Amino acid sequence: MPVIRFVREGRDVECYPGENLREVALREGIELYGLKGRLGNCGGCGQCITCFVDVAGAPAGSLSPRTAVEDQKLLRRPQTWRLACQSLVESSLLVLTRPQSPPADGEDLWATAQASPLPVGPTAWPEPPAPQTEEEVAGEAADGSTATSDEGADELPRER
Ligand code: FES
Numbered sequence: 001m002p003v004i005r006f007v008r009e010g011r012d013v014e015c016y017p018g019e020n021l022r023e024v025a026l027r028e029g030i031e032l033y034g035l036k037g038r039l040g041n042c043g044g045c046g047q048c049i050t051c052f053v054d055v056a057g058a059p060a061g062s063l064s065p066r067t068a069v070e071d072q073k074l075l076r077r078p079q080t081w082r083l084a085c086q087s088l089v090e091s092s093l094l095v096l097t098r099p100q101s102p103p104a105d106g107e108d109l110w111a112t113a114q115a116s117p118l119p120v121g122p123t124a125w126p127e128p129p130a131p132q133t134e135e136e137v138a139g140e141a142a143d144g145s146t147a148t149s150d151e152g153a154d155e156l157p158r159e160r
Contacts, residue, residue, distance in 0.1 A: 001015065019089050025084060066082070066086075
């Protein structure tokens with residue numbers, strides 16, 4: 001599975017192949033937006049151009065190709081910038097959030113992030129939990145440890 005190394009935040013985050021970069025960042029509590037984007041963003045439609053990220057040095061194919069929206073919206077931006085909401089993560093890469101406001105120690109952060117190899121991460125999709133056996137289900141019912149569909153039925157008003 002891909003590992004996204006967020007350079008500014010100093011965090012490695014795993015995601016599933018094909019996950020949307022913006023959604024992964026938001027899920028992990030990574031701040032993607034500057035003040036303008038925090039006050040109002042398009043919610044991932046590719047219209048507000050506030051979810052910039054810099055993916056300098058990303059291996060080819062680690063993100064989905066630029067969309068037509070990005071080609072239009074990023075005309076005057078560096079080639080290494082992407083819109084997080086338009087980018088699907090395919091393999092591990094480094095990401096700098098909010099490159100329009102680079103951190104004062106940005107070069108050091110990039111150097112630190114590049115110094116250690118990206119972890120491979122899990123290489124297989126997680127296994128779904130094994131189905132319960134009839135004995136396990138019966139045991140839980142006897143313990144009363146699992147809610148049943150009849151739970152609370154005595155509290156419902158009876159129809160006449
Ligand atoms: S969230 Fe608006 S362009 Fe990405």
